[in-house]
Amino acid sequence: MQALRRPYFWHAIYTKSRAEKRLYKELCSKNIECYLPLKKELRQWSDRTKWVEEPLIRSYLFVKVSEREYYNVINSAYAVRYVTFGGKAVPIPEHQIQALRIFLDDENRKVDLSHENLEKGELVEIMGGPFKGIKGEIMQIKGKNRIVIRFDSLGTCVYTDISLDMIKQVQPVA
Template identity: 50%
Template sequence: MIRAVNYKWYAVYVKSRAEKKALTELTLKGVNAYLPLRVVKRKWSDRVKLVEEPLLRGYLFVFVSEREYLTVLQTPGVVGYVKFEGKAAAIPEREIENLKIFLERNKAFVDVSYENIAKGQKVKVVGGPLEGIEGEVFELRGKKRISLRFETLGCSVFADVSLELLEKIELINS
């Protein structure tokens, strides 16, 4: 498949609790859309069940060119593009691919934080199910964790990773 240069990933806001419906509508229109899901335990009075829910409530991602830009906005459930300085903010393809890999390998053990977290040591996972993922190390609740920061959305994704599976990445001072 040949991919046009002008296709970019964007985040779109969707109506509350309408992420899966908006994804279906976009897909029916031929738009390449992605909804990151995570597995969580939900407890009802008579049972406990594992369910998939959106990782980032109120958002989904679309891979579109200028031609499909308005098609996305005319989709039921879609509220608008995530914008910075009045312009739809493109998300680097590498961030979307890392998120897909991260969730594919670790769907049931992912946590999301919207807090402004201080930067830590940059690392790369060299073994285990998250091999190849880069992020920042933070110490939370006594465990070493890796955080993949998606700065475009202003959030961080966390997963438990053993310290011996990490390799430091040297930063080049600019």
């Protein structure tokens, strides 16, 4: 008899304050696939300046789990709860996690985070450079053209500067 294969979905976990890296380490040690988006920041202390890696989205960690691992994750000492709507954990599409990884893999590009309730713009695809093939929404923010990947389930948008000649308009999927 063939074993039943359970589907795996990405979900966002709300962590205890400043415990993102500890939860990531714990879940990795349990062989649970997880992703902690980090950004490098230059920090200034009174005696030195140092580059540090900080979570891009404070108090959030992404996990890819089946129903079986779902409760193992939340039983961690550093996890608070899943990000939910209507009492149910919201799955995050694989392509959004992959796009976030690609954005953050380019160390020469400054990536910011916005919690503004941004209006939907035109759907575009990047035609060249390290982001080639990434789709997102184009927006006008503080006078600069930026490409946006919207994470509706978190109420968050990731955006970065990009030239308009590097994008083409695409039709929304019906």
